[in-house]
Amino acid sequence: MLLALGLAAAGAAPADDYRAGLGAYHRGDVVAAMAALRPAASAGHAPSQALLAFILERADLVDDALALYRSAAAQDDPEAHAGLANLYLAGRGVAKDEKQAFAHFSKAADLGHAASIQVVADAYLGGQMGIGQTPADDARGVVALQRAAGIGHLPALEGLARAHRSGRFGLPVDPTQAAAWEVRAAELRRQRVARPVRPASAP
DSSP: OHHHHHHHHHHHHHHHHHHHHHHHHHTTOHHHHHHHHHHHHHTTOHHHHHHHHHHHHHTTOHHHHHHHHHHHHTTTOHHHHHHHHHHHHHTSSSOOOHHHHHHHHHHHHHTTOHHHHHHHHHHHHHTOTTOOOOHHHHHHHHHHHHHHHHTTOHHHHHHHHHHHHHTGGGOOOOHHHHHHHHHHHHHHHHHHHHSOOOOOOOO
C-alpha cells in the first residue's frame, strides 16, 4: 500500500509542477514558471514541455523550444503541435515549410486546439499553406469549416453560407442551407457587438 501511494505521488508530481508553472506564468513571473516547469519537462511531461517551449521561444531560444515542442508533439500535445506549426510557418529554427505547418495545425485542430481550428478553416477558405482544390481537399475543407463554425468562428460561418450559394467545396447549391448559415453568422455578429470578444490569452 505504501509503495502504491509513493508511485501515485511520483506520478502526480509533473502535473503539480505544471500547474505551479502555469500559475507563475499567468502572474508574470517567468523565472518561477521556468523553474517549476523544467523538472516536469525533463520527466517527459508533455504539457510542461509545450509551455516551457512557448516561454523559450518568446525569449528567442528557438532551438531549445523546438526540441521541447517536438518531444511534446510526439505525445500528441495540441499546444506543441500548434507551436511547431508556427515555427514552420515562420521558418524559425527550421526551414520554412507551409505544408509541415499545415500538418501540425491540422493535428492540433483534431485534438481540439481552438486557435488551430480557426487557422485550418482560414487556410481552406483562402487556399493558403499549400491547400489545393482537389475533391479530397474539398471534403476536408467542409469538415474544417463546420468544426470552426461550431466554436463560433465567423469566417467559417460566412464561408459555409457562400459555399452553399456557389457550390464551393463540392457542396450542393442550397439556398435554404445558405440562409441558415447566414442567420447564424448574423446572430454571432450581434452577440459580438453586444459583448466584444476579448483576444485569446497566451497559454
